[in-house]
Amino acid sequence: MQGASVTIEDLACRRGDRLLFRGLSQRLGPGEALHVTGSNGIGKxxxxxIVAGLAPAFAGTVQTGGAIGLIDERHALDHALPLGRALAFWRVLDRAEDSAVERLGLAPLLDVPVRYLSTGQKKRAALARLIGENAAIWLLDEPLNGLDSDAAALTEALVAEHCAGGGIALIASHQPFTLARKRTLALGEFAA
Amino acid sequence: MSGRLLPLLKRDMARLLLGGRGGGAVMPVLFFLTVAMLYPFAVGPDARLLARTGGGVIWIAALLAAILPLDRLVEPDIEGGQFDQWALRGMSEEIVIAVRVLAHWLSFGPPLMLAALPAAALLGIDEPTLRTVELGLLAGTPGLAALGVTVAALTAGLRGGAALGGLLVIPLAVPVLIFGAGSLGSGGDSGLALAAAASLVLLAIAPFAGGAAVRSARS
Incomplete structure (x- = not known):
C-alpha cells in the first residue's frame, strides 16, 4: 500500500441540472483519512x-494511486446464494487470503441465504469483501448505517488499522465517525 | 485477467441455469416444449402439414423461449452494485457482458437443441429436416443470446423494461429467424451460413453496445 494517494483538484459535481458543489480540492497521502460530512443530498x-471513477466530474480532476475499494448501500452479493458462497465468489476474484469473516461475526451466518440477512449483517459482509480486496484506497459511503454499536466500533477499528497500514480512507457519513487521525471536510462549504 | 473470467462464467452459469425464483434454464425449455405441443392442437392432426410447417414452429418457439430470462440477464447486477465492483477491479463492462452472452447461450442454446428432439417427434418432422433444424439452432441461438443480453442491458432500469425488451428483441431477431427457418425450405447450406453470419454480427456488437448501456445506466 506504499504510495497510495488521492488528489482532488478544483472538483465540481453536477447531478441533473443542479450543481452540487464546486471548487473542491483535497490531497490525501498514505495513512490519511478524510471524513466528508454534510446534509442529505449535498453530494457526499x-x-x-467520482473518486471511484464510476461517475464523471463536471469540472476539475481526480487522480488516484492504488486500488480502490468501495462500500455503498448496494452490497453486490447474490441474493439467492448462501452468504459463504456469495463471499467466496469475490474472494476468488480478489485472490484474498484473509477476509476477517470470523472477526466480523459472520461465521454463523455463512449458510444463510443473503436475502434473509439484515441490513447490518449485509453491511458486515460487504466489509469482509472490502478487507479481502486488499485495496489501498477505501471509499466508505455511510459505513455505519444499520450497524449496531459493537459492529460500528469494529468498523471504526478496521478503518484505523487500514490507515495505520498506509491505506487511505474516504468516509462519507452524516454520523460521527471516531478515528484518531482524520480530517473532516464539511461539503456544505463548497455548495454551489 | 483470465483468472477472473472463469469464476465469473461459473457464477453467471449458476445464476442462469439454476436461477432461483426465475426457474433457471428449465422454464424456457418447458415453454419451448409447450409451444411445440400446442401447435398440433391448434392446426389439426394433418401429419403432412405438421411436418412441413413444424420446423418453423420450432424456430418461433426457440425465439420466444430466448426472451423469457431477459429481465434476469443484466438488471439485477446493475441494481445490486456488482457492475460497480467489477469496474473497480478493472473488469470492463465489455468483458463482463461478453462472458454474460456466453453464459446465457450455454444456459438456453444446448438445452433447446436437446428439447428440439422431442419437439420434432411431436410435430412429426423427418430426419433430414431435424438435422437442418438442429444445425440452424446451433448457428442462430448464439445470435439470439447476444441480442438478448444487449437488449437486457439497454432496457435495464426502465419501467416495464422486461416487456419492452421482448418487443425490441423480436424485430431485431428477424434476420436470424429468416435465414435459420429459411434454410428449412431450401434445404440448403446457404441459409445456415447466412443465419450464422447474422449471428456473428449480433455477437460482435453485443459486448460494446451492452457495455456502453451498462455504463450509461450508472448516471
Missing part, C-alpha cells in the same frame, strides 16, 4: 463515486 455519495 456523488463525490465518492
Amino acid at each position: 455519495s456523488s463525490l465518492l463515486r
Whole structure:
C-alpha cells in the first residue's frame, strides 16, 4: 500500500441540472483519512463515486494511486446464494487470503441465504469483501448505517488499522465517525 | 485477467441455469416444449402439414423461449452494485457482458437443441429436416443470446423494461429467424451460413453496445 494517494483538484459535481458543489480540492497521502460530512443530498455519495471513477466530474480532476475499494448501500452479493458462497465468489476474484469473516461475526451466518440477512449483517459482509480486496484506497459511503454499536466500533477499528497500514480512507457519513487521525471536510462549504 | 473470467462464467452459469425464483434454464425449455405441443392442437392432426410447417414452429418457439430470462440477464447486477465492483477491479463492462452472452447461450442454446428432439417427434418432422433444424439452432441461438443480453442491458432500469425488451428483441431477431427457418425450405447450406453470419454480427456488437448501456445506466 506504499504510495497510495488521492488528489482532488478544483472538483465540481453536477447531478441533473443542479450543481452540487464546486471548487473542491483535497490531497490525501498514505495513512490519511478524510471524513466528508454534510446534509442529505449535498453530494457526499456523488463525490465518492467520482473518486471511484464510476461517475464523471463536471469540472476539475481526480487522480488516484492504488486500488480502490468501495462500500455503498448496494452490497453486490447474490441474493439467492448462501452468504459463504456469495463471499467466496469475490474472494476468488480478489485472490484474498484473509477476509476477517470470523472477526466480523459472520461465521454463523455463512449458510444463510443473503436475502434473509439484515441490513447490518449485509453491511458486515460487504466489509469482509472490502478487507479481502486488499485495496489501498477505501471509499466508505455511510459505513455505519444499520450497524449496531459493537459492529460500528469494529468498523471504526478496521478503518484505523487500514490507515495505520498506509491505506487511505474516504468516509462519507452524516454520523460521527471516531478515528484518531482524520480530517473532516464539511461539503456544505463548497455548495454551489 | 483470465483468472477472473472463469469464476465469473461459473457464477453467471449458476445464476442462469439454476436461477432461483426465475426457474433457471428449465422454464424456457418447458415453454419451448409447450409451444411445440400446442401447435398440433391448434392446426389439426394433418401429419403432412405438421411436418412441413413444424420446423418453423420450432424456430418461433426457440425465439420466444430466448426472451423469457431477459429481465434476469443484466438488471439485477446493475441494481445490486456488482457492475460497480467489477469496474473497480478493472473488469470492463465489455468483458463482463461478453462472458454474460456466453453464459446465457450455454444456459438456453444446448438445452433447446436437446428439447428440439422431442419437439420434432411431436410435430412429426423427418430426419433430414431435424438435422437442418438442429444445425440452424446451433448457428442462430448464439445470435439470439447476444441480442438478448444487449437488449437486457439497454432496457435495464426502465419501467416495464422486461416487456419492452421482448418487443425490441423480436424485430431485431428477424434476420436470424429468416435465414435459420429459411434454410428449412431450401434445404440448403446457404441459409445456415447466412443465419450464422447474422449471428456473428449480433455477437460482435453485443459486448460494446451492452457495455456502453451498462455504463450509461450508472448516471
